[in-house]
Structure formats: structure tokens, C-alpha cells
Amino acid sequence: MNIVRRTVEIDASTDARLTEMAAERGQDVAAVLAEAVALLDSVVDLAGPDFAEDRRRLDEFLNSRTAAPLNSVKVWVASWDTDEETAPSIPRQDSE
Structure with a gap:
């Protein structure tokens, strides 16, 4: 050494x-x-942090307006490491 x-x-x-x-x-x-x-x-x-990757993902969202609903993501994350772990939310078009 x-x-x-x-x-x-x-x-x-x-x-x-x-x-x-x-x-x-x-x-x-x-x-x-x-x-x-x-x-x-x-x-x-x-x-x-990788700001370029963050910017790319934000731009992708702004163009597509596709994302998983926050409440669905919260339910999914809360289910981690439990016997009732749920599948991740399917991204969908934002209504705004």
C-alpha cells in the first residue's frame, strides 16, 4: 500500500x-x-446531475405531454418491497 x-x-x-x-x-x-x-x-x-439528460427528458415531455399520473406513481412506489407490489403506471397523454 x-x-x-x-x-x-x-x-x-x-x-x-x-x-x-x-x-x-x-x-x-x-x-x-x-x-x-x-x-x-x-x-x-x-x-x-446530468443536466443534459434532464433537459432532454423535459423536452420530450413538453413535446409529447405523455407521463404517468402522480397519484399512480405514488401508489406504485408505496407498494415496493411489499407482498402487493403493483406494476408501474402506464404513461398517458396529459389533458392540459
Whole structure:
């Protein structure tokens, strides 16, 4: 493993929590930070949102006025991970 020394400035409460977490795990603070960075990397897209894709989808909706009704989507999402999971809503033409 190639070790790089880096100095970071953190507040006292964060330092205390890092120290506590390291002690709980029997690790040093560097190992806790490495795990935290790996976890952050797995759940956060640091590249940010894809505005071009968002714009393309909005333009597609504005042209077609086809979308799934919000209440149907809410029912579908609420059914996830239940024994009565429903099928996704079928997009339809908006009446506006």
C-alpha cells in the first residue's frame, strides 16, 4: 500500500467522533476515514446531475405531454418491497 500523508482541518467534535469510531472498531483514524470515503464514493455521484439528460427528458415531455399520473406513481412506489407490489403506471397523454 502506498501511504500518502495529508493534513486536514476538522472541528473538535468530528475529531472526537473519528477517534471514538476508530476505538470501537480497533482501527486507526486513517482506516475509518478510508472506509468513510469508500462508502461516500459508493452512494454519491460527485460528477453531479446530468443536466443534459434532464433537459432532454423535459423536452420530450413538453413535446409529447405523455407521463404517468402522480397519484399512480405514488401508489406504485408505496407498494415496493411489499407482498402487493403493483406494476408501474402506464404513461398517458396529459389533458392540459
